[in-house]
Amino acid sequence: MAEDRLKDLRSELDVINLELLQLLSKRADVVQRIGQLKQARGVAIFDPEREKQQLDRLVQENPGPFPDSTIRHLFKQIFQASQGLQEEQRKLLVSRQRSHEDTVVTVRGIKIGGGVPIIVGGPCSVETDDQMEKIGQEMQAQGIQLVRGGAFKPRTSPYDFQGLGEKGLRMLRDTAQKYGFATVSEIVNPADVEMAIQYVDMIQVGARNMQNFELLKAVGNTRVPVLLKRGLSATIEELIYAAEYIAARGNERIVLCERGIRTYEKATRNTLDISAVPILKQETHLPVLVDVTHSTGRKDIMLPVAKAALAVGADGVMVEVHPEPQVALSDAKQQMNFAEFEAFMEALRSAGMIPALTNSLR
Ligand SMILES: C=C(O[C@@H]1C=C(C(=O)O)C=C[C@H]1O)C(=O)O
Numbered sequence: 001m002a003e004d005r006l007k008d009l010r011s012e013l014d015v016i017n018l019e020l021l022q023l024l025s026k027r028a029d030v031v032q033r034i035g036q037l038k039q040a041r042g043v044a045i046f047d048p049e050r051e052k053q054q055l056d057r058l059v060q061e062n063p064g065p066f067p068d069s070t071i072r073h074l075f076k077q078i079f080q081a082s083q084g085l086q087e088e089q090r091k092l093l094v095s096r097q098r099s100h101e102d103t104v105v106t107v108r109g110i111k112i113g114g115g116v117p118i119i120v121g122g123p124c125s126v127e128t129d130d131q132m133e134k135i136g137q138e139m140q141a142q143g144i145q146l147v148r149g150g151a152f153k154p155r156t157s158p159y160d161f162q163g164l165g166e167k168g169l170r171m172l173r174d175t176a177q178k179y180g181f182a183t184v185s186e187i188v189n190p191a192d193v194e195m196a197i198q199y200v201d202m203i204q205v206g207a208r209n210m211q212n213f214e215l216l217k218a219v220g221n222t223r224v225p226v227l228l229k230r231g232l233s234a235t236i237e238e239l240i241y242a243a244e245y246i247a248a249r250g251n252e253r254i255v256l257c258e259r260g261i262r263t264y265e266k267a268t269r270n271t272l273d274i275s276a277v278p279i280l281k282q283e284t285h286l287p288v289l290v291d292v293t294h295s296t297g298r299k300d301i302m303l304p305v306a307k308a309a310l311a312v313g314a315d316g317v318m319v320e321v322h323p324e325p326q327v328a329l330s331d332a333k334q335q336m337n338f339a340e341f342e343a344f345m346e347a348l349r350s351a352g353m354i355p356a357l358t359n360s361l362r
Contacts, residue, residue, distance in 0.1 A: 027078070028085055035086035045086045051079050093247040094240060094254065099285040105253050107225045108182035108201045110145045112255050113287030117354050118316035120184065120289065121341065122148035124331035125161065126168035134323040136179040138338050142345050143357045146202070147172070147181040148318065152188045153330055154208045161329040169199035176201075184227050190218035197224050207232050207259055207294070210242050220249025229257040229291065236276050240284060255287045256280050257318065258309075260295030269297025269334070272305060277312045287315040294320075297334045303347050310353045319344070 038045060058075055059068045066074075091097045104114035112118055121139055126132060126149040139147050151168025153161060164171070169185055176183045184202040187193055188209055196203060202225040209215050210231035219226045226246055230239045243254050258277055260270025272295035280288045290309035292302050306317045322328045322335040336344060348354045 024078070028082065031082040031085055032089060035089045038086065039090060045083055045090070051076075054079075092240065092244045093252065094243045094284045094286055096283055096285055101285065102281075103252065103254075103285045103287065105225050105255050105287055107146060107184070110182050112146075112225075112289070113315045117310050117314065118146060118289075119144060119345065119348070119354060120146045120148055120316060120318040121321045123150075123322045123328065124293075124320045124335055125150045125153055125163055125329050126171050126185075127164070127329050129171060131323055132171050132175040134338075135321070136175040136181075138321065138323070138341070139181060140179045142342065143355075145181060146184060147176060148184050148204070148320075149175075150330070151185055152192065154186075154188050154206060155330065166195060166199075169196060173199040187219075188212070188215070190214045193218045193222060197222055201225070202227055202255075205229065205242075207234075210234055210239065213245060216242055216245035217249055220246040220251045223251055223253065225253040225255065226251065227255050227257055227289070229259050230261070230273075230276065232260070232262045232270065234261070236273075236279055236283070239276075239280070243284065243286060255289055255315075256284070257289045257291055258295070258314075259291035268295070268301075270295050272296060272309075274308055274312055277309060277314050281313050288313070289316045289318050290314045291318040293318070293331070293334050293336075299334065299336055299340060302336070303344055306344070306348060307351060307353060310348075 035045070055072050055075060058071055062068055062071050102113050105112045110118065121142070121144045123131065123135055132149070135147070135149070149168070149172040151163045151165055151172065153163035155162060172183050172185055175181070182201040184204050185196065185200045186204040186206045187196045188206070193203065203219050204227040205212070205215060205219060207229045208231070210229060211234070228239070228243055228246065234242070239256060243256060246254050258273060258280070260268070260272045263271040265271050272290070277288050277290060280286070290306070292306045292309065296302060296305055302319065306319070309317055319341070320331055320335040321338070321341045323338060325332055325335040325337050328335055349356055
C-alpha cells in the first residue's frame with residue numbers, strides 16, 4: 001500500500017517536472033527575444049537591477065515551504081542560465097566559440113581543412129582554349145585537384161582585360177570535366193551567382209569585393225562553397241564579419257584567404273600578414289588559405305612564403321600558373337610558368353609540407 005503511494009507521488013512529480021521544463025523553455029524563449037532586442041540596441045546582457053526587481057517580487061509572493069533564501073538561490077540560477085543563452089546568441093556563427101572543431105569545407109569531395117594542405121593552382125584569367133588545355137595537363141600532372149581561373153576580372157584600370165565572363169566559366173568547366181578537377185572562380189556581381197554555380201564548384205569573393213554586402217548575401221543564400229579573400233585594406237575583424245554575412249544566410253561552407261594587405265612597403269606587391277593565419281584559425285573555425293601570388297607579386301620568394309604559410313597553419317596555398325606568363329592578359333609578371341611551378345611543387349613535396357604525388361596522378 002505504502003509502496004503504491006510512493007509510486008503515485010513520484011508519478012505526480014514526474015508530471016510536474018515536465019511542466020516545469022516546459023515553463024523553463026517558454027521562459028528561455030522570451031529571454032532569447034529580449035537578447036535579440038538588447039543586441040539590436042547595443043544594451044548590456046547582465047541587468048542586476050531587473051534581476052533584483054524580480055527576486056524581490058518572488059520573495060514577496062513566496063507561498064513556502066521553501067525559505068526566501070532558497071527561492072533567491074534557485075531563481076538566481078535561472079537568471080544566470082538565461083544570461084548564458086543571451087551570450088551564446090551574441091557569438092558569431094563563424095567564431096571559434098561556436099565550434100571547437102575545425103570546419104572542413106568539401107568541394108566536390110576535395111577537403112579543405114582537416115589536416116592535409118591543399119594547393120589551389122591555375123591562371124589568373126581564363127584566356128584561350130589552348131591555354132586551358134595546357135593548364136589541364138599541367139595541373140593533372142602536378143596532382144592539383146582544385147583549379148582556379150578568372151572569368152570576371154575586377155581590374156584597377158577599366159582599359160585592362162576584364163575577363164571572358166560566362167564563356168570563360170564554360171571553358172574552365174570544360175577543362176575541369178576533361179581532367180577531373182574541381183573549380184573556383186571569382187564572381188563580382190550578385191546577379192551572376194545563380195548563373196556561375198551552373199559552372200563552378202566554388203565561388204570566390206575577391207579582395208575588392210570583400211565588403212560587397214549584396215554579393216556576400218547572394219553567395220550566403222546558396223549552399224556552394226565560398227572562397228572569401230581578405231580585402232586589401234580590411235582588418236582581420238572586418239574579414240570575419242564578411243564571413244559572418246555569408247554564414248548568417250545559412251551557408252557555412254566558407255574558406256578564408258589571406259592575400260596580403262596594403263602597407264607602405266614597396267618590395268612586395270602587398271604585405272603578407274602571416275600572423276592573420278593563426279589569428280583566423282584561433283578566432284574562427286573556418287579553413288584558411290594563403291594566396292602567395294597576390295600577396296608577394298614576386299616569383300622569387302613564393303616558395304619560402306608558401307612554406308611559411310603552411311608552417312603557421314594555413315590549410316593550403318593558392319598560386320597563379322600560366323603556360324606563358326609573359327603573354328598573359330593579366331598578372332603577367334607574377335604568374336609562374338610550368339617549370340617554375342613544378343620546382344615549387346617539388347620543393348614543397350620534398351619538404352614534406354604537401355602530400356607526395358601518388359602513382360595514379362603521375
Ligand atoms: C532576460 C533578461 O536578461 C538577463 C536575464 C534575466 C532573467 O533571466 O530574468 C534578467 C536580467 C538580465 O540579467 C532581461 O534583461 O530581462
